[in-house]
Amino acid sequence: ETGVTQSPTHLIKTRGQQVTLRCSSQSGHNTVSWYQQALGQGPQFIFQYYREEENGRGNFPPRFSGLQFPNYSSELNVNALELDDSALYLCASSRITSGGAGELFFGEGSRLTVL
């Protein structure tokens, strides 16, 4: 059983550019969530996808967008990058079942630096 994998692991962009981060979910999982973790902070929820539909969104502007594909892999896109977007971006997959714990299983993250 493969775990959650994310790419790239590190990247550097300049202000105003666009970035796409990718995530491959754990086998058998139907839900993917994206979190932003700034230095010294806890993960902040960006959005969640369940069966290719957005299932919830945190307090992030529309320039943060995402997709989930039929094979449950996912992308996070950020347009018009700002310096404050520098953070570790974490993807987590889970299997939502009625009454289940819905535990999140995280990838190692993509470290984005915006200069």
Place this chain on the structure above:
Amino acid sequence: GEDVEQSLFLSVREGDSSVINCTYTDSSSTYLYWYKQEPGAGLQLLTYIFSNMDMKQDQRLTVLLNKKDKHLSLRIADTQTGDSAIYFCAERGGSYIPTFGRGTSLIVHP
């Protein structure tokens, strides 16, 4: 909205027990989780507890839940240097979207 609070640091001696505390505000929480994050890595699920339980034990880990006070704790018995990491408390209601605290940095010294 939901809020999860944790103290930022805890320092213990190797072999002692560590107790990491967490408080939350969402009275509709159904599941509460503990995650561990080592430097440069993602979060690793350690354990979770359903809100109708008040205790769960898993090897060296003991989770205590006081639902009335909205207080969750994680006890690590016989703490080792390999336990040094940041520990995150998280809770969720019916939305399947956990909210995380800022994390407690556990430092284990010889």
